[in-house]
Amino acid sequence: MKELALGIIGLGTVGRSVAKILKENQDLIAARAGCAIYIKKGAVKDLSKSREIFDFPITNNIDEILNDPEIDIVLELTGGVDTPFEIAKKALRNSKSLVTANKAMLAYHRYSLQQIAGDLPIGFEASVAGGIPIIKxxxxxxxxxxxxxxxxxxxxxxxxxxxxxxxxxxxxxxxxxxxxxxxxxxxxxxxxxxxxxxxxxxxxxxxxxxxxxxxxxxxxxxxxxxxxxxxxxxxxxxxxxxxxxxxxxxxxxxxxxxxxxxxxxxxxxxxxxxxxxxxxxxxxxxxxxxxxxxxGAGGEATASAVISDIIEIARTKSSPMLGFKTTNxxxxxKPIEEITSAYYLRILVLDKPGVLAKIATILGEIGISIDTLLQHNHKHYSTLLLSTHICKEAEIRLAVARISALEVVKAKPTMIRIEK
CATH class of the missing domain: 3.30.360.10 (Dihydrodipicolinate Reductase; domain 2)
Incomplete structure (x- = not known):
């Protein structure tokens, strides 16, 4: 049976769980992947920290993994944005497949990585919702x-x-x-x-x-x-x-x-x-x-998603990282101001006559209608809890700004959107 060599960068909660599952379920994983999968080397920032004994060598020099011609897949399991992006770029440019759990890096650099990768596969199932296979x-x-x-x-x-x-x-x-x-x-x-x-x-x-x-x-x-x-x-x-x-x-x-x-x-x-x-x-x-x-989180659930990507890479030819062959x-x-929703407002006001009328007037002038209303009374103050019918984000923001400016309103209103 052929072998697939991994280099794992980051041995925190997820990295340790990946190593554990690959060892304990190695026969099952090999049967599903069609090849034996093993970790050739791991990399950490600080070798002096106390760590459990792994059955593979550990280094604090990431380049020992990125430049190793025998390593097929790099697992990037660190945190942050810029340094992981540099790691990912170098791995891909050295013709290594990439698996990452780093949602922050992907939020900013996913399209750049897809362009650099070309036909090299990138797995990132673990970046969203832990063990839920939502990416696939x-x-x-x-x-x-x-x-x-x-x-x-x-x-x-x-x-x-x-x-x-x-x-x-x-x-x-x-x-x-x-x-x-x-x-x-x-x-x-x-x-x-x-x-x-x-x-x-x-x-x-x-x-x-x-x-x-x-x-x-x-x-x-x-x-x-x-x-x-x-x-x-x-x-x-x-x-x-x-x-x-x-x-x-x-x-x-x-x-x-x-x-x-x-x-x-x-x-x-x-x-x-x-x-x-x-x-x-x-x-x-x-x-x-x-x-x-x-x-949606936890070392073992996230590690399960990481290993699912490794198995997929072992089984198949490359496919577009983000699912599209073309980008046209x-x-x-949609501009934020054009989003429409129903809204809830919590408004702290002085407990005196005419306050609700002033607020209703502002909403009416902007074209926002009230759906439901509750009032909680306190000493000298009242809290108005109201929901609106559907309106635009720009309209509700204008209403909140005008309501906040009223002398009878004692704090900026809290706004929550309602999905019907």
Whole structure:
């Protein structure tokens, strides 16, 4: 049986799990790949750190892997953007296939890597939703369909926090601290709770679904840091689930790309996905809706996706990294201001007559109609919780700006979008 040699750069949680699975399931993997797969060498930044004993040599010189003519596939399992991009470029230019789990690098450099790769295969299943095979589903399984929409819970940290807030009545800061203690959130959680991690993943999915080359700064990104128990109460009162969603939608020749907290109807399947789990709904023009659910993070789940790419590379000839042989697509990114949605507003106001009338007047002048309304009274203050009918993003932003300027409004209103 022929052999396939791997060089693994990064032996953190995912890298260690890859090594473990390749060893423990080596016969199964060889049978599926049609060849024996082994790690020839691993690379880490610091050799002095205590590490378990591996059955392959370890170096702190990445070039020993990138320049080794016997290594067939480079596994890039580090973090960051610029350094991993340099590693990936050098691997491809040295005629080595590449497998990466790095969604941040791909969010910025996926099209550059596809151009450099030429006929060399690049695997990146592990970059989105951990162990869920969503990349292969979009690129291959749904290849006959125009993708009409993607809605995804693709950040387990945010889903865990919103679930705990819903089920136990806890506020954001308390749940975030618990998530950090459990290892679900980093010491600096901004990347997750700010929506940026989900945005990077959505950009990768949108490239495969639509062939669109966008960057994080091109899209609408909002996190969950402003969510309170009043927002949770509104969701319960009106039969919604509150989730951080990555959303991609086809509208004519435009594509909407956005990440933000979202109210979903109570019967929506995605709304029932709780804890750290991920789920992605994809709607195709012929297949209809398909739903993908599973562990979105964790060393072993992510390593499973990494190894699936290795097996695919071992089995097949090259295929386009992002699923398209040509790039002459007519689809373009819809401007953020043109996105339409229903909206929820939480507005802290002075408890005095005429306040609601002033707010309703502003909304009416802009052409936004109110759908539902709740009022929570406090000492000297009231919180207005209202939802609107569908309007444009530009209109709701103008309304929020004008409402914020009212003397009776004591804080900038919180806005959450509603998917009908």
């Amino acid at each position: 589903a979009l690129r291959d399984g749904l290849g006959a369909n125009h993708i009409l929409s993607i809605h995804g819970i693709i950040n387990g940290t945010c889903n865990f926090i919103l679930t705990k807030m819903k089920d136990f009545g806890m506020e954001f800061d308390a749940v975030l601290k618990e998530a950090q203690e459990l290892g679900y959130a980093e010491a600096d959680p901004t990347f997750d709770v700010g929506g940026f991690d989900a945005a990077h993943k959505l950009l990768i999915l949108a490239s495969i679904a639509y062939g669109i080359d966008a960057r994080p700064n091109d899209m609408l990104i909002e996190g969950i840091t402003q969510i309170t128990q009043e927002d949770i109460a509104f969701a319960k009162e009106f039969g919604y689930h509150l989730k951080l969603l990555g959303i991609a939608k086809k509208d004519g020749d435009c594509i909407e790309l956005r990440v933000h907290p979202t109210f979903l109807p109570k019967d929506a399947m995605l709304g029932k996905v709780d804890g750290v789990m991920n789920a992605i709904s994809v709607v195709g023009d012929y297949v209809g809706e398909t739903l993908y659910y599973g562990a 697509h007519i689809l373009k990114l």
